[in-house]
Structures are given as C-alpha cells and as structure tokens.
Amino acid sequence: MTPLQRATRRLAAGHRLNTTHLIGWVTEKHEPKSTLARSAVLAATGWILWQTIGRTPGILWAVVLGWIVAAWRTTKPAPAEKTAPAPADTDQQSIARWIIQRIGDRPGIHLAELYPAMRDLDGMAEHDDTALRSALNELNITVTRSMRVGDVEGRSGIRLKDLTPLLSPARKTTPSPDGDAGQESGERPESAGEQRGEEAKAA
Known part of the structure; x- marks a missing residue:
C-alpha cells in the first residue's frame, strides 16, 4: 500500500468516526426532547454556515480543511505502550x-x-x-x-x-x-x- 492510499484510508476512517460522534452527540441522552433540540442546533449551525459560504465562498476551503484536519487527528495512532525493561539478574x-x-x-x-x-x-x-x-x-x-x-x-x-x-x-x-x-x-x-x-x- 502506497503512502497516498494509507492517507486516503485514514481520512475516510476519520470522516466516518467524526460523523458517528456527531450523530452520537445528537442522540446522547436518548430523550426525544434532547434529540430534537440538538438536531435543531446542528441544523441552525449548518444553515448559518451555508449562508456564510454563500456570501464568502473562500470560507468553504477553511471548513473543508478543518474537517480534514479533524478526520486526520481522530485516527491518529495511539502511542505505543512502553514496557518496563526486565530487571537484570542479581x-x-x-x-x-x-x-x-x-x-x-x-x-x-x-x-x-x-x-x-x-x-x-x-x-x-x-x-x-x-x-x-x-x-x-x-x-x-x-x-x-x-x-x-x-x-x-x-x-x-x-x-x-x-x-x-x-x-x-x-x-x-x-x-x-x-x-x-x-x-x-x-x-x-x-x-x-x-x-x-x-x-x-x-x-
């Protein structure tokens, strides 16, 4: 697998994870009122962002770049666990x-x-x-x-x-x-x- 293929797969996995986290936040409390309220907040944020992009198209690149960075960081490999060296024989x-x-x-x-x-x-x-x-x-x-x-x-x-x-x-x-x-x-x-x-x- 080439480095480009690995990066593409990592970004795709990060996109799926971020989407899952966003949906999980909306339905976190498993209550209809909470889910409806959070859905409304998410919809309002999306509408405002869409209107802003319509007036200033350059912001779209910042939004896309921010999402890519977030997807990349979400799938950042966990640091390897450091194992304690075996004690030397007496x-x-x-x-x-x-x-x-x-x-x-x-x-x-x-x-x-x-x-x-x-x-x-x-x-x-x-x-x-x-x-x-x-x-x-x-x-x-x-x-x-x-x-x-x-x-x-x-x-x-x-x-x-x-x-x-x-x-x-x-x-x-x-x-x-x-x-x-x-x-x-x-x-x-x-x-x-x-x-x-x-x-x-x-x-």
Whole structure:
C-alpha cells in the first residue's frame, strides 16, 4: 500500500468516526426532547454556515480543511505502550541460571562436577574447593549434604529444585544461621574435610 492510499484510508476512517460522534452527540441522552433540540442546533449551525459560504465562498476551503484536519487527528495512532525493561539478574540469579544450564535434565549436580566448571569462569581459575564453596555460601546457594545424581549417590551437590525458585524476581533469601544457606532441616552440613575430599571421591 502506497503512502497516498494509507492517507486516503485514514481520512475516510476519520470522516466516518467524526460523523458517528456527531450523530452520537445528537442522540446522547436518548430523550426525544434532547434529540430534537440538538438536531435543531446542528441544523441552525449548518444553515448559518451555508449562508456564510454563500456570501464568502473562500470560507468553504477553511471548513473543508478543518474537517480534514479533524478526520486526520481522530485516527491518529495511539502511542505505543512502553514496557518496563526486565530487571537484570542479581549475582545469585546469574549463578543459579548458570548452574541450571550445567544440570540440564538431571535432578541436580554434584560439587565434584561443578567445581571444575566453576574454575572456567572469569577470575576463578585459581580458586580451590574452599574458596568455591565460600562463593556459593555468599550467594546463598543451597548445598545438599548427600544426594544422588545418575548412578552416583552420597555426595554433596546442588539440587535443581533449590535453584529454580531463585530465578523469581520477588525471591529473597537470607543466610541460614546454621550450615549452608537454605539448608533443609535434617540435612547435616559438610565438614571442612568433607568439602576438601569431594573431588577425590570423583577420581
């Protein structure tokens, strides 16, 4: 569709809308007396305008131009709604999303598998197990004392179901006073020796 065709259609639509609005104003109250009175006002205005044009034909162009402008403005496109930008991930949400990608379709991931992958992240190549575990604790990432992933069980790891709630923007976590953040009751926190030996188990 050419620009001229679009403009013509817009003016035609505006003409119809303005006519509809004018008729709606006449019959707005749905009362015979009101409708008759408004019809009389409209007729008188039209008669006066017609007489004026008869004496001063140049006014006709002003009337036509005014109607065209009104039709054009009536069909002015509504401004596009501005959507609020999605809030950026927090550090906790970023690492949770990254770990979820490592987990894939499994129920979770053992720390023995996660730690080597974490060392590939920027600035973490020299971190030992203790430093990596401390980083998880600071971000309140729940570490389960003993869990099964595939055929391997009895090792510490992170469960998928503990990570997915963290991706909610309204989610707020606070450090647990005992053990790891979010540690479920009944789960025993790892000792420092268990943390250091985690990768040795996987060997």
